[in-house]
Amino acid sequence: MTAERARITIFDTTLRDGEQSPGCTMNQQEKLRLAHQLDRLGVDVIEAGFPIASDGDFESVKAIASAVRRPIIAGLARACRPDIERAWEALKDAARPRIHVVLATSDIHLKYKLRITRDQCVQQAREAIRFAKSLCDDVEFSPEDATRTDPDFLCRVLDAVVDVGATTLNIPDTVGYTVPAEFGDLITTIRQKVKGIENVTISAHCHNDLGMAVANALAAVSAGARQVECTINGIGERAGNASLEEIVMAMRVRPDRFDYETGVVGEQIFAASQMLSEITGVPVQPNKAIIGRNAFAHEAGIHQDGMLKNPLTYEIMTPQSVGVPDSKLVLGKHSGRHALSIRCEQLGYQFDRRALDDIYRRFVRLADKIKHVEDHHLLELIRDTHKPSGSATPLIEPIAQAKAAAVNALSQVQDPEPLPEPTAPFPVGPQTNAFGAALPVGDSHEQTQQEDYLWGV
Numbered sequence: 001m002t003a004e005r006a007r008i009t010i011f012d013t014t015l016r017d018g019e020q021s022p023g024c025t026m027n028q029q030e031k032l033r034l035a036h037q038l039d040r041l042g043v044d045v046i047e048a049g050f051p052i053a054s055d056g057d058f059e060s061v062k063a064i065a066s067a068v069r070r071p072i073i074a075g076l077a078r079a080c081r082p083d084i085e086r087a088w089e090a091l092k093d094a095a096r097p098r099i100h101v102v103l104a105t106s107d108i109h110l111k112y113k114l115r116i117t118r119d120q121c122v123q124q125a126r127e128a129i130r131f132a133k134s135l136c137d138d139v140e141f142s143p144e145d146a147t148r149t150d151p152d153f154l155c156r157v158l159d160a161v162v163d164v165g166a167t168t169l170n171i172p173d174t175v176g177y178t179v180p181a182e183f184g185d186l187i188t189t190i191r192q193k194v195k196g197i198e199n200v201t202i203s204a205h206c207h208n209d210l211g212m213a214v215a216n217a218l219a220a221v222s223a224g225a226r227q228v229e230c231t232i233n234g235i236g237e238r239a240g241n242a243s244l245e246e247i248v249m250a251m252r253v254r255p256d257r258f259d260y261e262t263g264v265v266g267e268q269i270f271a272a273s274q275m276l277s278e279i280t281g282v283p284v285q286p287n288k289a290i291i292g293r294n295a296f297a298h299e300a301g302i303h304q305d306g307m308l309k310n311p312l313t314y315e316i317m318t319p320q321s322v323g324v325p326d327s328k329l330v331l332g333k334h335s336g337r338h339a340l341s342i343r344c345e346q347l348g349y350q351f352d353r354r355a356l357d358d359i360y361r362r363f364v365r366l367a368d369k370i371k372h373v374e375d376h377h378l379l380e381l382i383r384d385t386h387k388p389s390g391s392a393t394p395l396i397e398p399i400a401q402a403k404a405a406a407v408n409a410l411s412q413v414q415d416p417e418p419l420p421e422p423t424a425p426f427p428v429g430p431q432t433n434a435f436g437a438a439l440p441v442g443d444s445h446e447q448t449q450q451e452d453y454l455w456g457v
């Protein structure tokens with residue numbers, strides 16, 4: 001009898017860490033649309049945003065929490081009461097809410113950014129998780145810059161947060177500094193040293209500054225992590241996060257090395273990638289693994305010859321397995337509505353009859369002019385047809401609820417509110433930390449420093 005494969009939780013942070021990357025900002029309606037696609041993709045957790053960062057982000061998290069009911073919906077909060085309260089306010093209507101609390105633990109962050117001691121860090125982490133736990137059962141803790149934190153101190157902080165009820169410990173390689181063997185060893189150390197670790201899920205959150213985010217995340221999984229945090233197209237701060245499609249397909253193509261399963265529906269990967277790039281206007285690099293334009297293209301004669309004889313010669317996965325449209329389906333003026341609607345679906349769009357007729361009329365006019373209508377032409381045409389001010393039929397979201405929520409959401413983003421002023425100072429009082437615990441006397445500088453950091457989002 002074969003042993004059951006371990007299940008890896010896919011935590012998608014496209015809408016939070018991904019959205020933090022330059023050029024990738026999304027409005028509420030766009031976030032909601034992508035959240036529905038992430039749901040179809042089968043991710044387990046959607047990190048929908050950072051509710052205290054802006055009113056817009058707060059409303060987006062709230063809208064996603066009400067409209068997307070299968071996955072866990074997470075919201076990020078720094079380790080202080082105002083952040084956690086705001087996150088909970090946005091999440092509380094979710095079917096499965098999760099508060100994600102972050103606090104830096106490396107000496108470099110404690111000294112220069114937070115200006116607190118190690119003891120204060122442990123106390124702040126403990127109080128933050130205790131408070132989050134009083135609101136929500138599912139609480140994740142991230143020791144920011146974990147890979148540059150003294151491992152003994154890291155384990156001390158993790159001990160404290162497990163003790164007060166954290167259910168997931170996420171280990172971020174915030175600056176993309178670690179390498180696979182080292183990151184695997186860190187996960188092993190945590191598994192050996194942290195008290196009560198057997199009752200919590202260990203997670204990996206890797207950045208790609210040295211191009212090793214996916215390799216590091218996979219090393220963490222091999223060492224016992226059971227959740228990975230990742231983004232569509234690998235977008236995220238600076239060089240990005242570990243790419244969801246690469247992690248999932250590495251497990252699927254190499255079960256001999258990564259014998260794990262995920263709930264991701266491979267055939268929805270391409271549609272998610274296209275939708276994200278269409279929403280943000282940030283194109284996918286042509287040679288990007290799994291979903292780049294050239295990922296399944298064979299140009300060299302020797303490769304084409306091999307492919308024609310047997311695709312196994314040069315293809316380790318089929319384009320269909322990740323939802324890349326069948327390239328044999330060429331769209332031109334002789335194509336019918338059926339082919340057009342299939343290609344639209346493959347690109348992440350579903351239309352009702354009237355909307356399809358509308359698109360089809362424009363498509364035929366275009367095909368008359370340019371012979372072959374490529375995906376990017378079609379996306380442009382769809383975008384054009386559905387300009388909010390135009391007369392076109394609105395895009396039909398596959399899930400009726402999504403449409404209602406999107407309409408709702410739209411009405412709320414017509415007149416964006418100005419950026420909010422901080423409503424509550426941090427820490428709570430001049431001589432206390434975020435939870436009212438006393439700070440050392442004579443450290444008046446500390447409050448201003450922490451305020452700068454806490455409001456600098």
Ligand code: KIV
Pocket residue numbers: 017076102142144145170172173174175205207
């Ligand atoms: O990179 C990072 O440290 C983060 C945390 C909020 C998990 O994004």
Ligand code: ZN
Pocket residue numbers: 017172174205207237
């Ligand atoms: Zn990150």
